[in-house]
Amino acid sequence: MSQEFEIVREFEVDAPPEKVWEAVTTGTGGYLWPMDPPEPREGGKGPFGSTVTAWDPPHRYTNRSENVGMPTQSVNELGYTIESRDEGRRAWVRYVHSGIFTDDWNNQYDGASKHTNFYLHTLREYLTHFAPRPVTFAQLQGPAASRTPRALAAVGRALGLADDTAAGTKVTVQGPGGRTLDAVLDYRNPYFVGLRTDHALIRFFGRGHWGAPLGISIHDFAPDADAEANESAWQAWLNEVFSRA
Structure with a gap:
């Protein structure tokens, strides 16, 4: 209704x-x-x-x-x-x-x-x-296995975040291709995770709580940012997370 x-x-x-x-x-x-x-x-x-x-x-x-x-x-x-x-x-x-x-x-x-x-x-x-720096934007979503309320916890483990790491903490996370990223965990609750690096905002959406796949968006402010490369790298990373889940 x-x-x-x-x-x-x-x-x-x-x-x-x-x-x-x-x-x-x-x-x-x-x-x-x-x-x-x-x-x-x-x-x-x-x-x-x-x-x-x-x-x-x-x-x-x-x-x-x-x-x-x-x-x-x-x-x-x-x-x-x-x-x-x-x-x-x-x-x-x-x-x-x-x-x-x-x-x-x-x-x-x-x-x-x-x-x-x-x-x-x-x-x-x-x-x-970051404002008003130019941005390169990319977004993607996980496979069907990420369509669950537990998906965001799996992503947190893959990033290397401890369960008790709170928003505002400086962290080193495991990103695509085995790269480590120094970031601030700027947002964290059971539904979303936000990472802020020196040149990007990386957002993780635990949409499995509402029956949808997990999503990632990358707002990249680096002068040489490549949207396709960002999307491809994080998609491979996300697929790997849920191939093990």
């Missing part, structure tokens, strides 16, 4: 409002994924077939999609309100994700809510450590 939903988050970040505005409207893939930027006007075309319903730089941006084309959702709306703090040195952000789920409401809401926390954390990491 169709039912409306609303997910609201508020946070402050060490970045001026203009920098936050650029991050959420240019669609570079610095913290989310590459997408077409919205037409800079109310009523303009937004990403993924949406319509811009509010456009007030650098304070308010909203887009809305109807007839989304997803089997479990018919309406989707994303909104950002951005205010200046500390004489423009910081920003306060209110993010609202709303719409209508048409089926499996509890599972869809749980997944969207938990993903929202992770995406907005990644936005803050991007703004604090």
Whole structure:
């Protein structure tokens, strides 16, 4: 049965409002994924077939999609309100994700809510450590064997993370091709793991909790970054993890 939903988050970040505005409207893939930027006007075309319903730089941006084309959702709306703090040195952000789920409401809401926390954390990491550096984006997903709530724990073991390693810890992890990566474990809970290196944000999505394969995204800010090479290397690594699982 169709039912409306609303997910609201508020946070402050060490970045001026203009920098936050650029991050959420240019669609570079610095913290989310590459997408077409919205037409800079109310009523303009937004990403993924949406319509811009509010456009007030650098304070308010909203887009809305109807007839989304997803089997479990018919309406989707994303909104950002951005205010200046500390004489423009910081920003306060209110993010609202709303719409209508048409089926499996509890599972869809749980997944969207938990993903929202992770995406907005990644936005803050991007703004604090990398913006506005150009990004090379890659994403991939695991095999069918990763479609389980236990998948993220298997990935943690393959990376070499101890079960009690907490977010904020500096770590050395085992990456593709036997390479070691020095990183900060910037996010960790039973659903997601985030690693921040000197030149990349590497995100692991334990989507088996919602019946989907585990996913990885790589936001690479190195000048010589290669999306295909990143995707190929991490796909081989992930396939190997679950060939042993």
